[in-house]
Amino acid sequence: MDQLIIAGRTFNSRLMVGTGKFASNQAMVAAMENSGSEIVTVALRRVDIDNPADSLLSHIDRSRYLLLPNTSGARNAEEAVRLARMARAAGCEPWVKLEVTPDPYYLLPDPIETLKAAEILVKEGFIVLPYMPADPVLAKHLEEAGCATVMPLGAPIGTNRGLRTRDLIAIIIEQAKIPVVVDAGLGAPSHAAEAMEMGSDAVLVNTALADTPDPAAMGRAFRKGVEAGREAYLAGLGPQRQKAEASSPLTGFLRNN
Amino acid sequence: MNLQINGQNREYPSPLTIVQLLDQLDLAIERVVVELNREILTADKLADTQLTDGDTLELIQFVGGG
Numbered sequence: 001m002d003q004l005i006i007a008g009r010t011f012n013s014r015l016m017v018g019t020g021k022f023a024s025n026q027a028m029v030a031a032m033e034n035s036g037s038e039i040v041t042v043a044l045r046r047v048d049i050d051n052p053a054d055s056l057l058s059h060i061d062r063s064r065y066l067l068l069p070n071t072s073g074a075r076n077a078e079e080a081v082r083l084a085r086m087a088r089a090a091g092c093e094p095w096v097k098l099e100v101t102p103d104p105y106y107l108l109p110d111p112i113e114t115l116k117a118a119e120i121l122v123k124e125g126f127i128v129l130p131y132m133p134a135d136p137v138l139a140k141h142l143e144e145a146g147c148a149t150v151m152p153l154g155a156p157i158g159t160n161r162g163l164r165t166r167d168l169i170a171i172i173i174e175q176a177k178i179p180v181v182v183d184a185g186l187g188a189p190s191h192a193a194e195a196m197e198m199g200s201d202a203v204l205v206n207t208a209l210a211d212t213p214d215p216a217a218m219g220r221a222f223r224k225g226v227e228a229g230r231e232a233y234l235a236g237l238g239p240q241r242q243k244a245e246a247s248s249p250l251t252g253f254l255r256n257n
Numbered sequence: 258m259n260l261q262i263n264g265q266n267r268e269y270p271s272p273l274t275i276v277q278l279l280d281q282l283d284l285a286i287e288r289v290v291v292e293l294n295r296e297i298l299t300a301d302k303l304a305d306t307q308l309t310d311g312d313t314l315e316l317i318q319f320v321g322g323g
Binding site: 018019020021022028041042043044045046047049052055056057067069070072085086087089090091157158184204206207 | 262263264265282283284285287288289290292297298299300315316317318319320321322323
């Protein structure tokens with residue numbers, strides 16, 4: 001069985017899903033179930049003390065999914081570390097999807113603050129999965145800092161535009177000794193399949209599942225995309241050529257020369 | 258006494274523990290993380306911690322996110 005191993009822990013699924021922006025908790029749960037995912041991300045925010053909504057966690061089966069708290073909203077390392085510590089205090093395992101995004105327009109990760117936060121959190125015993133620009137040099141720095149994965153972006157968060165950073169992700173995959181998880185921007189199962197065919201170890205998807213009329217069906221579709229891509233990678237894609245190479249025999253046709 | 262909770266100023270009679278405050282706000286202990294004056298409190302400390310005038314609290318919970 002081809003399993004994903006992160007920080008010594010084994011997973012059968014290579015698709016992680018986010019829990020944001022779903023129209024209902026029922027839609028979220030259906031998408032999660034059909035995706036086959038075993039890792040789901042969550043965010044931390046202030047309670048609305050005048051109107052406490054029902055708890056997200058009551059909808060997530062913790063025996064089935066590893067909760068991966070993110071540090072979304074953090075604009076610098078200090079805020080990210082604070083959020084990660086809060087998540088651990090909430091009783092989560094010390095896994096954290098590190099996100100530091102100071103720019104509200106493109107939500108691009110800050111490489112310097114991300115690395116700074118990663119170094120602190122690793123020292124504190126966290127399993128750190130950093131969201132990062134698709135920068136091979138930064139990926140090496142994060143690996144050396146002790147991160148459990150790197151999570152380069154395919155395109156800005158929520159854009160559904162696919163693997164715009166393909167060539168850089170290829171270099172990251174070639175060089176990384178830790179799992180490479182393509183996160184952000186994957187909008188279609190074909191995008192996920194493409195990332196997996198290239199040799200990504202996993203992908204993380206949220207908006208594509210939440211922002212569709214049928215999250216349950218899209219969860220299933222992404223599962224198939226990820227599985228197809230992984231299987232193709234393991235099988236080995238055939239070489240690309242400039243000129244045609246016939247698939248049918250060139251001899252024995254109905255003519256004599 | 259005045260407490261600043263999630264950025265809002267609120268008046269409460271003292272004495273008041275954090276568990277009592279959460280109860281008044283109708284918040285189950287299991288679902289919130291409490292930060293008092295920038296220090297995270299573990300669940301076992303909530304019942305014993307008395308609030309005092311001017312305290313700043315952050316009450317945080319998990320929400321959907323990617």
